[in-house]
Amino acid sequence: MNKQTVQCLVQAVQKLSLSRDIETVMFIVRTTARKISGADGATFVLRENDKCYYADEDAISPLWKGQRFSIHSCISGWAMLHKQSVVIKDVYNDSRIPINIYRRTFVKSLVMVPIRSIDDPIGAIGTYWAHEHVPTEDQVILLQSLADITAVTLENIKVYNELEERVKERTRELIDSLNREKEMSAMRRHFFSMASHEFKTPLTNILTSTALLESYNNEGKNADKRAKHINRIISSSQHLVDMVNDFLAAEKIEQGKTDIIFEWFNVKSFIKAIMDQTESCLKKGQNLVYAHHGDSHILQDKNILRIVLLNLLSNASKYSDENKTIEIHTEINAGKLTIKVKDAGIGIPKEDQPYIFNNFFRAKNTTGIQGTGLGLHIVKSYLELLNGSIQFKSRHKQGTTFTVTCACPKLKNIVNFSSSSLLT
Numbered sequence: 001m002n003k004q005t006v007q008c009l010v011q012a013v014q015k016l017s018l019s020r021d022i023e024t025v026m027f028i029v030r031t032t033a034r035k036i037s038g039a040d041g042a043t044f045v046l047r048e049n050d051k052c053y054y055a056d057e058d059a060i061s062p063l064w065k066g067q068r069f070s071i072h073s074c075i076s077g078w079a080m081l082h083k084q085s086v087v088i089k090d091v092y093n094d095s096r097i098p099i100n101i102y103r104r105t106f107v108k109s110l111v112m113v114p115i116r117s118i119d120d121p122i123g124a125i126g127t128y129w130a131h132e133h134v135p136t137e138d139q140v141i142l143l144q145s146l147a148d149i150t151a152v153t154l155e156n157i158k159v160y161n162e163l164e165e166r167v168k169e170r171t172r173e174l175i176d177s178l179n180r181e182k183e184m185s186a187m188r189r190h191f192f193s194m195a196s197h198e199f200k201t202p203l204t205n206i207l208t209s210t211a212l213l214e215s216y217n218n219e220g221k222n223a224d225k226r227a228k229h230i231n232r233i234i235s236s237s238q239h240l241v242d243m244v245n246d247f248l249a250a251e252k253i254e255q256g257k258t259d260i261i262f263e264w265f266n267v268k269s270f271i272k273a274i275m276d277q278t279e280s281c282l283k284k285g286q287n288l289v290y291a292h293h294g295d296s297h298i299l300q301d302k303n304i305l306r307i308v309l310l311n312l313l314s315n316a317s318k319y320s321d322e323n324k325t326i327e328i329h330t331e332i333n334a335g336k337l338t339i340k341v342k343d344a345g346i347g348i349p350k351e352d353q354p355y356i357f358n359n360f361f362r363a364k365n366t367t368g369i370q371g372t373g374l375g376l377h378i379v380k381s382y383l384e385l386l387n388g389s390i391q392f393k394s395r396h397k398q399g400t401t402f403t404v405t406c407a408c409p410k411l412k413n414i415v416n417f418s419s420s421s422l423l424t
């Protein structure tokens with residue numbers, strides 16, 4: 001073994017230890033293989049399952065770069081499958097050589113060494129001569145050493161890339177959670193500034209009504225005034241409670257802390273109960289009409305659907321004038337529930353329509369109408385939990401129709417199921 005050859009191998013080892021990608025490794029290996037064996041060409045072959053991929057080459061004229069051959073029909077495949085090096089003095093006189101693919105090349109003799117990993121070889125290094133040539137045993141040992149170092153380098157690159165990928169993934173996760181945290185704190189800030197504004201009206205109502213109550217006795221004309229102020233206090237307090245509940249619900253959904261409990265229930269009775277609950281909150285002369293089509297029962301989360309519907313009905317009433325009708329349609333078809341809430345109210349201006357499901361968004365035609373802009377955001381987030389969806393059609397000053405759809409959950413996806421509700 002001459003000193004120059006050993007030096008060449010040592011240099012290759014140094015360069016390989018610093019390599020971070022396979023292209024650099026292939027470059028170092030093919031040039032070093034050629035140098036230490038004095039060959040006319042060298043190839044770098046990678047195993048791809050049952051194929052040998054001739055990934056790179058360094059030769060006096062083209063060999064097979066970019067081509068793939070069956071592992072059972074080429075000599076690199078033979079070296080990988082037998083996990084041993086092979087020396088062929090005359091390619092035209094060896095049954096393992098697919099001679100047709102050699103004919104158009106300069107190759108007359110070759111050495112192929114497998115790149116051995118802990119398991120099966122992951123590739124091979126080929127060196128070729130244009131004349132009959134038998135390398136010394138030392139040269140074959142050197143080539144095999146180069147292949148072994150290549151195996152270690154490729155293993156290191158794999159680990160390095162996996163680590164780098166994990167670091168990137170972790171960084172992405174951290175950025176995501178940081179952004180979520182930022183969003184939450186922006187939402188909180190927004191809530192507090194909005195709340196201090198929105199809380200003012202009901203709180204002032206409560207305070208003035210309570211002060212006035214003190215001055216009324218409970219007799220004659222004063223009894224009516226008392227009742228009026230008590231109602232004002234109740235509805236203002238309810239409004240405050242609703243606002244706080246909305247905010248808490250939004251935060252709970254955001255943090256993934258909402259439980260889903262599926263129940264088997266009758267949709268018609270369910271809607272009628274909600275209508276009873278809503279009727280007292282409607283404006284003067286507003287009325288609800290309801291129609292249902294299809295099957296009567298469905299398996300769904302009743303509480304979530306109740307919140308969805310209460311929000312849609314509250315909007316339908318709030319954004320419509322007195323004496324207007326609000327229609328509710330439900331349909332169960334092939335396990336899919338569709339709910340429509342249609343009003344003949346102020347509508348949503350076209351330019352505001354893309355944003356109405358955003359937190360705290362309110363269309364510009366709502367000035368003077370109370371609201372926080374949270375309701376629809378909560379509705380949408382709840383429906384996403386049920387794999388459902390919400391759409392709407394609206395025309396300014398003509399009315400709005402919201403359509404909610406959600407399918408019966410697949411049995412395998414059901415985590416909570418209230419079996420007592422089967423009796424409903």
Ligand code: ATP
Binds near residue numbers: 345363366377
């Ligand atoms: P709250 O959080 O108290 O429900 P809000 O009603 O303003 O307040 P959302 O229910 O989220 O908030 O609705 C967002 C916006 O969408 C409303 O401010 C309004 O501009 C518009 N909107 C929603 N429903 C209707 C409707 N039926 N008719 C007209 N505009 C609507």
Ligand code: MG
Binds near residue numbers: 376
């Ligand atoms: Mg609302």
